[in-house]
Amino acid sequence: MASLRLLSTDFDGTLIGPSGEGCPEALAQILVEHHRQGGLWAVNTGRGLEHILEGLEDFSAPVIPDYLLVNERAIYRREGELWESHEEWNRTCRKRHDELNGLAGGFFGWVKEMADASDHTITIVYEDELPAGLITSDENMMEEVVLRVAEAARDVPGFAFQRNSIYMRFCHRDYHKGSSLRELCRMENLSPEEVFAVGDHFNDTSMLDGTHAGMTACPANAIEAVKETVRRAGGYLSEASWAHGVAEALRYYERRTSGRESTCA
Ligand SMILES: [Mg+2]
Numbered sequence: 001m002a003s004l005r006l007l008s009t010d011f012d013g014t015l016i017g018p019s020g021e022g023c024p025e026a027l028a029q030i031l032v033e034h035h036r037q038g039g040l041w042a043v044n045t046g047r048g049l050e051h052i053l054e055g056l057e058d059f060s061a062p063v064i065p066d067y068l069l070v071n072e073r074a075i076y077r078r079e080g081e082l083w084e085s086h087e088e089w090n091r092t093c094r095k096r097h098d099e100l101n102g103l104a105g106g107f108f109g110w111v112k113e114m115a116d117a118s119d120h121t122i123t124i125v126y127e128d129e130l131p132a133g134l135i136t137s138d139e140n141m142m143e144e145v146v147l148r149v150a151e152a153a154r155d156v157p158g159f160a161f162q163r164n165s166i167y168m169r170f171c172h173r174d175y176h177k178g179s180s181l182r183e184l185c186r187m188e189n190l191s192p193e194e195v196f197a198v199g200d201h202f203n204d205t206s207m208l209d210g211t212h213a214g215m216t217a218c219p220a221n222a223i224e225a226v227k228e229t230v231r232r233a234g235g236y237l238s239e240a241s242w243a244h245g246v247a248e249a250l251r252y253y254e255r256r257t258s259g260r261e262s263t264c265a
Pocket of ligand 1: 010011012013014069164199200
């Protein structure tokens with residue numbers, strides 16, 4: 001088994017739980033050791049850049065990530081104190097979404113009508129004056145919205161969405177956590193066997209299906225769809241929740257990696 005060179009970790013519901021607890025000691029030790037050995041860490045999140053930087057400050061990890069993959073599609077690389085846009089990818093990403101938005105006028109009109117008729121149980125999130133996604137009052141409402149949006153957007157070429165709890169982000173189907181991770185691996189010349197990915201919700205499944213990360217995991221609090229994805233990929237389902245579960249999974253893969261290496265030696 002190849003060594004673990006890149007960690008791709010979701011943030012909300014994976015590194016931090018509802019109590020907002022900071023980085024536990026067990027995970028802190030692993031991150032420090034991984035960093036010391038030259039390993040890379042990418043936080044692969046649905047949050048925007050400013051929002052994840054705030055979250056990371058509260059999380060107080062002992063090392064700073066090397067990459068932030070934000071909004072489930074844009075890539076930023078750490079350059080000292082700064083976060084530099086990976087423009088080759090981000091520019092194309094923006095262009096594809098501009099094209100998608102140009103095709104989605106009718107769908108956006110339908111979304112506004114749906115939200116207006118929802119008695120405040122559906123709220124549209126706007127970016128640059130266009131609907132970028134929506135928030136529902138609870139998960140049951142989101143279940144219903146998922147079906148309605150999938151039906152209404154059927155005729156918009158390339159349209160997809162990312163779902164995370166009560167949040168939905170509209171996107172081009174080629175851009176998600178999995179494709180962002182694939183691009184990061186291309187940049188760093190890494191094969192899937194060298195990559196670990198962990199997440200807890202629907203928007204994580206594209207990086208947990210075994211395609212882009214050979215070592216996959218989910219904390220115990222992950223939703224069933226994620227557990228099933230990780231199970232099918234031959235990954236590790238932690239018994240512990242949130243960051244404690246991430247540490248547990250990383251220890252598991254460390255044991256497997258070192259065990260195989262010592263066997264081969
Ligand atoms: Mg999450």
